[in-house]
Amino acid sequence: MTNFLRLLKLKTRMTLMLGVMALLQTGTLGLFALNYLNESLEEQVAERALDVAKVIAAMPEIITAVEEKNSTYLQPLSLHLADTTNARFVVIGDSDSVRLSHPTFSRIGKPMYDDEGDHNEPALLEGKPYVRKATGSLGASIRGKAPIFDQKGDVIVGIVSVGFMLDTVDVILSRYRTTLLIVMLSAFMASILIAIWFSNHFKKAIFGLEPEQIGLLFEERNATLESIREGIISINADGRITTCNRAALNTLNLSDNVPLLGEPIQKILPDSQMFEVLEDGQPQFDQEFWLGDLCLITNRLPVRQEGQIIGVVSSFRPKDELAMVSRKLTRIKQYADSLRSQTHEYSNKLHTIAGLIQIGATKEALALIGQETENHQALIHLLVAAVPDPILAGCLLGKYNRASELGLTLTIDPESHMTDIPNHIPREQLVSIIGNLLDNAFETTLLTQGSGGDVCLTMTDLGNDLIFEIEDQGAGIPPEEQERIFERGVSTKGKSGHGIGLHLVYKLLDRLGGTVTIDPADTGGSRFTVYIPKNAPTTGIETMTGEII
Numbered sequence: 001m002t003n004f005l006r007l008l009k010l011k012t013r014m015t016l017m018l019g020v021m022a023l024l025q026t027g028t029l030g031l032f033a034l035n036y037l038n039e040s041l042e043e044q045v046a047e048r049a050l051d052v053a054k055v056i057a058a059m060p061e062i063i064t065a066v067e068e069k070n071s072t073y074l075q076p077l078s079l080h081l082a083d084t085t086n087a088r089f090v091v092i093g094d095s096d097s098v099r100l101s102h103p104t105f106s107r108i109g110k111p112m113y114d115d116e117g118d119h120n121e122p123a124l125l126e127g128k129p130y131v132r133k134a135t136g137s138l139g140a141s142i143r144g145k146a147p148i149f150d151q152k153g154d155v156i157v158g159i160v161s162v163g164f165m166l167d168t169v170d171v172i173l174s175r176y177r178t179t180l181l182i183v184m185l186s187a188f189m190a191s192i193l194i195a196i197w198f199s200n201h202f203k204k205a206i207f208g209l210e211p212e213q214i215g216l217l218f219e220e221r222n223a224t225l226e227s228i229r230e231g232i233i234s235i236n237a238d239g240r241i242t243t244c245n246r247a248a249l250n251t252l253n254l255s256d257n258v259p260l261l262g263e264p265i266q267k268i269l270p271d272s273q274m275f276e277v278l279e280d281g282q283p284q285f286d287q288e289f290w291l292g293d294l295c296l297i298t299n300r301l302p303v304r305q306e307g308q309i310i311g312v313v314s315s316f317r318p319k320d321e322l323a324m325v326s327r328k329l330t331r332i333k334q335y336a337d338s339l340r341s342q343t344h345e346y347s348n349k350l351h352t353i354a355g356l357i358q359i360g361a362t363k364e365a366l367a368l369i370g371q372e373t374e375n376h377q378a379l380i381h382l383l384v385a386a387v388p389d390p391i392l393a394g395c396l397l398g399k400y401n402r403a404s405e406l407g408l409t410l411t412i413d414p415e416s417h418m419t420d421i422p423n424h425i426p427r428e429q430l431v432s433i434i435g436n437l438l439d440n441a442f443e444t445t446l447l448t449q450g451s452g453g454d455v456c457l458t459m460t461d462l463g464n465d466l467i468f469e470i471e472d473q474g475a476g477i478p479p480e481e482q483e484r485i486f487e488r489g490v491s492t493k494g495k496s497g498h499g500i501g502l503h504l505v506y507k508l509l510d511r512l513g514g515t516v517t518i519d520p521a522d523t524g525g526s527r528f529t530v531y532i533p534k535n536a537p538t539t540g541i542e543t544m545t546g547e548i549i
Contacts, residue, residue, distance in 0.1 A: 009210070014199035015192070022191030030184040037180075038173055042142060045164045046131040049144030052085045053162040054129055057146040062092065066148050066158035069094055071108055074101040088141060088165040092148075094158045097124060112161065123147040123159050133166070140166045234303070234313040235265050235274055242311065251296070251318060274312045277302050281309050288507075294318060379412070386416045386459070395431040396457070399438045406442055407451030413458040420461040424536050429508045436501035437470045437528050444474030444525065454523070465514075466532040472525040482518050505530075 056062055065073045078090040078101035092101045093112040097120050102108050113119050122130045122145075129146040141163035148158035206214060225232055231248030235241055244260045254260070254268070265272045277284060277300045284300040296316045303311040356364050379400060383393040396412065403410035421430070438455065445453035458469040477485060486506035509516055514532040521527040 011199045011203050014202065015195050018195030018198065019192050022188055022195065026184045026188045026191070030180055033180055034173070034177055037176055038169070041169050041172055042133070042166075045169060046133075046142050046144060049087065049142055049162045049164050050129055050131050050146065051144070052081075052087060052090075053144040053146035053160045056081060056090065056092075056162065057129075057148045057160045060151070062160070063148055063151060063157065066092060066094060066100060067150060069100060071100045075105070075108065077101070079103065082162075085162070086164075087162050088168070089161075089163045091161040091163075092158060093120070093161070095124060095156055097159065100158070112159065120145060120159050120161075124156055127156055142166065142169075228315075230315045230317045232313065232315050233265075233274075234311055235278075236311045237278065237309065239265050239275065239278070241265055241268065243313075247317075251294075251316065274300055274314055276300075277312045278309060382412060382414060382416075386412075387418045389418070389421055389427065391427040391431055392418065392421070392434070395435055399435065403442060403455060406446055407453075408442060408445060409452075409454045410438070411454055411456045413456065416457070416459040418459040418461050418466065420534070421466065422534050422536075425466075425512060425532065429512065430532075433505050433508050433530060433532075434468060434470075436505050437468075437530070440501055441470050441472035441474070441525075441528075445472045448474045448525070456523075461534075464534055466530075466534065468530040469527060470530075471521040471523055471527045473521075473523045474525040476520060476524065477518055477526050485518070486516075 062074070062077070064070075065077075074092050078092055082088070082090040082103070089103045090101070091099060091103075091112060093099050097112045099108050099110055099112050111119075118132055118134060122128045124147060127147045127149070129144070131142065131144050133142050134140070143161050143163040145159060145161045147156045148160060149155065150157050209217070225243065225245040226247075228245065229247055231251040232243060232245045233241060233248050234243040241260050241263050246256075248254075249256060249260075252268075260268060265274060273284075273287075273289075276282075281302045281304075283302060284298070287298045287300070289296055289298055296318060298314060298316040300312055300314045302309045303313060356362070379397070383396060387393040387396065400410045400412075421427075438457070441455045445455055453473045455473070456469075456471040460467050486502050488500065488503040505516065509530065509532070512532050514530060516531070517529045519527045519529070
């Protein structure tokens, strides 16, 4: 039976099961109602028969006629009383239970007892009226029997039996049975229609999927959640947790024994920003927030059903994992840029030197070689002395070669000094700040001056801050734009795809507790001055601390 049901569609199964349930319910209620009605009718008929028997037994003329055993008087009177009370029969007997009247004249004078052997003992011996359902000479009937006392009420002189036939009850019951069957059939049809409507509504609510498909999707969903390295937490419209994978528990340092499902998100993460998405419905991507000392990269997306927000899903992972990948990519990119620019530059110069040798201009070739060697040696000596940190020095060397490739000159102030870089400052963040500012200076200088432009870099670590000054020969930044230049997507170049580098610089400086200022440069362009405190920042971190997933 179970295998057969699985072959049917969910809609058919639900309609069939609900229909069978409705049939059983209506059938059970119908049978109960018929049985209850039958018992009630029989009880009413029995009470009526007993009441009529008591009234007849108390009639003075009946008492006198029974004492005299006057069948001639009692016979027509009993027939008249039966017709008046709509009874099937009224039978009167003496104290010996011998019939004094009977609808069948030939039975007068014979004993009053039925096929079950009832000899009227409760009425004749105990003087108690009673009711009995039995089959007598006239058929199955419900009989009310009452004793007849003498005029003084002391001696039992006879008995009265009033009967109503059971076929009368059956006729009344059949009439009610037809009505009840019609009502039952109507209720059953209404239940079938409701079952069809409910199955259609339920099928729509589960997007037309079959139970087996839902079970498979549920298992796939659980396996997918557990295979994802990012933490996943979802809440419903009431802010209660509905999903949480193992990666989320590990990231948030929660025990597997902590019951999360059904718990309010405020209980687990008191300052959760998932409620913002619940309210405004705006997704949040790549948000960087701090949970204590742990920096997380978070995405939050609203869950909608029929246009209504019914929950929020948040995915997150520690930033140090992304930072490690970013660090590797940054170094690879720096190495690639450096090698590419050096290859391109030296290829051109080697061709030039080869041409000079071929035409016999050996002195000029040697001078060019010496000049190139001298320039690079001077730069390397400067970086070794002023910037002992290999990551920052490699970045500056790469940017120097990149400037040469673009036809620009990157001039590093020989008085620069950057030897006291604290360990708490991540080197990849530092080179990202300097690299993006230099790239921005290259672009704006090239746009304004073309080849031959100059970008200047000055560094110092004297005092409590690391200070970097970068001057370009661009068109400058109007004062009204300086407030917006660090916003994401804002650029003075007016091209799509820009406005990201300076925004990243601002975010990194904010995390390090640093600042950046913009002033007009003596060269006509802009001067970006970066200040990074040597002491570990507190303000920047405190503003982020407590902003949770």
